[in-house]
């Protein structure tokens with residue numbers, strides 16, 4: 001396929017490289033970075049998408065996605081697929097899909113989980129919203145860039161799935177960390193706590209697969225000085241998107257709101273910026289109730 005790729009940052013560059021290595025013809029554009037190996041570099045976003053069957057965007061947020069969409073939609077070929085893999089607000093995803101469809105294009109929102117390691121290894125998970133025929137046509141690309149894709153329904157539903165998942169993740173991580181901090185103060189050994197909880201009803205991905213306590217459970221960022229992994233500021237971004245969506249949809253999400261507030265404090269006022277999101281444990285560890 002002829003693929004245009006806009007946004008060659010930490011995630012986009014390795015995704016574009018993997019597509020090029022699989023013998024697709026990839027032309028990229030970014031306002032800052034250069035093209036990874038095997039990817040041609042265009043002088044503008046419009047030039048990168050010229051004649052493309054599929055255009056992939058991997059951008060920081062919804063406002064930038066809307067700007068880029070204004071530049072590329074008018075020059076894309078009718079019937080081509082606009083595949084946005086960024087994590088953005090549901091409203092922007094639906095607005096851009098509507099704009100693309102009105103111009104005779106097909107649109108998919110396909111945010112990912114798996115992080116930079118997954119982008120590099122081609123093992124991302126894609127959560128996809130949009131028409132079934134566009135999803136079917138994009139499947140070979142998901143297979144190259146990832147190991148799993150789930151079609152979640154209409155446009156915006158990929159973003160909805162992503163922020164609901166990450167709201168659970170943020171809430172659960174906080175719950176796991178505060179429980180470890182309480183266990184410490186009660187004199188309960190962390191390994192014993194893990195052995196019980198990981199096989200009892202309190203088990204979760206954050207406890208069993210990504211344990212925030214160093215030296216306990218499988219290897220995780222906690223064993224590497226809380227180097228991310230998944231940085232606390234990215235968790236904050238996703239929690240804020242979940243609360244923005246909850247407000248628009250009039251959904252009551254008190255735990256998501258509290259998690260968003262705690263990660264905001266952690267990232268903006270404490271030492272959380274640049275640390276893994278599981279570094280909430282040392283944060284709780286050093287605190288009392290006041």
Ligand code: NAD
Pocket residue numbers: 006007008009010011012029030031032033045058059060061064067068085086087088112113114115116230234237
């Ligand atoms: P990044 O900041 O490294 O990359 C974004 C790129 O977009 C940058 O290179 C930037 O120069 C480029 N860009 C900005 N405005 C542009 C424009 N107008 N035209 C062309 N290029 C432009 O971010 P990232 O880590 O690659 O993340 C990309 C997206 O993936 C984000 O939405 C993020 O939330 C999501 N995501 C990231 C991770 C992760 O672990 N990094 C995991 C899952 C999802």
